[in-house]
Amino acid sequence: MEGSPSPRRRTGGRSARVTQAVHRATLAALTAKGLAGLSIEDIAARAGVNKTTIYRRWGTREALLADALNAGTTRQIAIPDTGSVRSDLAALARQVRDTILAPTNRNLMVALATGAGHETLADLGPRYWAGRFAASRPIVERAIARGELPPDTDPDTLIIQVVGPLWFSVFGPGRVPDDAFVDRCVDIVLIGTSHHA
Amino acid sequence: MEGSPSPRRRTGGRSARVTQAVHRATLAALTAKGLAGLSIEDIAARAGVNKTTIYRRWGTREALLADALNAGTTRQIAIPDTGSVRSDLAALARQVRDTILAPTNRNLMVALATGAGHETLADLGPRYWAGRFAASRPIVERAIARGELPPDTDPDTLIIQVVGPLWFSVFGPGRVPDDAFVDRCVDIVLIGTSHHA
DNA sequence: CGTTGCATGCAACGTCGAGTTGCTTTAAGG
DNA sequence: CCTTAAAGCAACTCGACGTTGCATGCAACG
Secondary structure, eight states, X not given: OOOSOOOOOOOSTHHHHHHHHXXXXXXHHHHHHOXXXXXXXXXXXHHTOOHHXXXXXXXXXXXXXXXXXXXXXXXXXXXXXXXXHHHHHHHHHHHHHHHHHSHHHHHHHHXXXXXTSSTTTTTHHHHHHHXXXXXXXXXXXXXXXXTSSOTTOOHHHHHHHHHHHHHHHHHTTOOOOOHHHHHHHHHHHHHHHHHHO | OOOSOOOOOOOSTHHHHHHHHHHHHHHHHHHHHOSTTOOHHHHHHHHTOOHHHHHHHHOSHHHHHHHXXXXXXXXXXXXXXXXXXXXXXXXXXXHHHHHHHSHHHHHHHHHHHHTTSSTTTTTHHHHHHHHHHHHHHHHHHHHHHHTSSOTTOOXXXXXXXXXXXXXXXXXXXXXXXXXHHHHHHHHHHHHHHHHHO
8 A cells, every 4th residue: 555656746836836825815814804804705705716626625623723833933033132131122022122022023923823723723833832932041141151041041031031021011901011111021030030049 | 652561581590601601612513614614504413402593592603602791801800919019910921821722722712813804893802801801900919009019000010011921922923931931021020120219 | 839637716506593573482570 | 561682483594515517637557
């Protein structure tokens, strides 16, 4: 069994174009209408593709979402490297704030949080965040190397503590963190981390 | 016009029972299935009520949700008063952590965040959080009175900074904050706040 | 350059839940 | 006990979902 010659699958040209268009359309629809009210027919219309194509290639809405998010969140982000932890973190924090304030990304974050229950979408959040943390980690590592932070500082924990308040204030009470608040978040964590050892 | 005698509305007995049953059923359905996949027919079935009743009394799913949440989130929470900020905040933080870890409340939080866009649901989040902050504020005020915190400390900001990392780590990367992490969040903010002045 | 057959487009269909409507039944308010 | 607001019930329309059969197009291979 399986001895048959590889069945000549078609990955180039049109198929690739369709895949890309559908991925884009899925993310667009997701950020526009949120996870609820995300219909395959809508996505098909946005992508300029027939709905049967989507049904045949992805089957369920969840599978499509998972695939689109995996393909879409691979884009890299610029991590600041200014020479000091304080300004690095401040820049990162402002960047995070601006990101989560944009309605587009808001819906995406909420969708990731919502998907934590679903079988198919459960690992999307962790996967996404693993990428973000991996990218941000150097900030802390450089700081440790410079002697600005204790050597046993855990990068991920520190980042969570800086970014957490911003995140919460936006997604919880719905406040818009101003620059002063952002800087305060950075300072408090730096002071607290240094004095903790 | 409007001179007619008050039209004898019927709020007692059956109507009240129906209202309560529907409210309960709505919250149950919400926490069970999330905001997506929240159908009026399902709610009607859970409440043991005919769906036409719901359609006639509330009209849209959003209006029903708004009403049910407003009625449901009025329940009070116990705010710790142990004699020191540190243990007060630690107790509060653990309480928050346990709350957001329960799938039931998870869905509710996500629903509140999701509703930020909708016209009808937009003010539910802020309203809910205003209640929580009002309840938690005394912890900080007592601390200031005791001289444990600088007099110009803003209670809401401090609470955001303590709770934020917990919230983020649960709803973002999906980590489960252990007691050590929770305590660390409290300590860092207290140290940072004291040294900041 | 021609052939093959995989992937897509297209159209029609069955199914199901949402939401509506007219009428009947129950029970609150007097 | 009477009136009538409010709830129940049944049937209906409508639209979106998802499926299926067939025609078309184009990538892969000779």
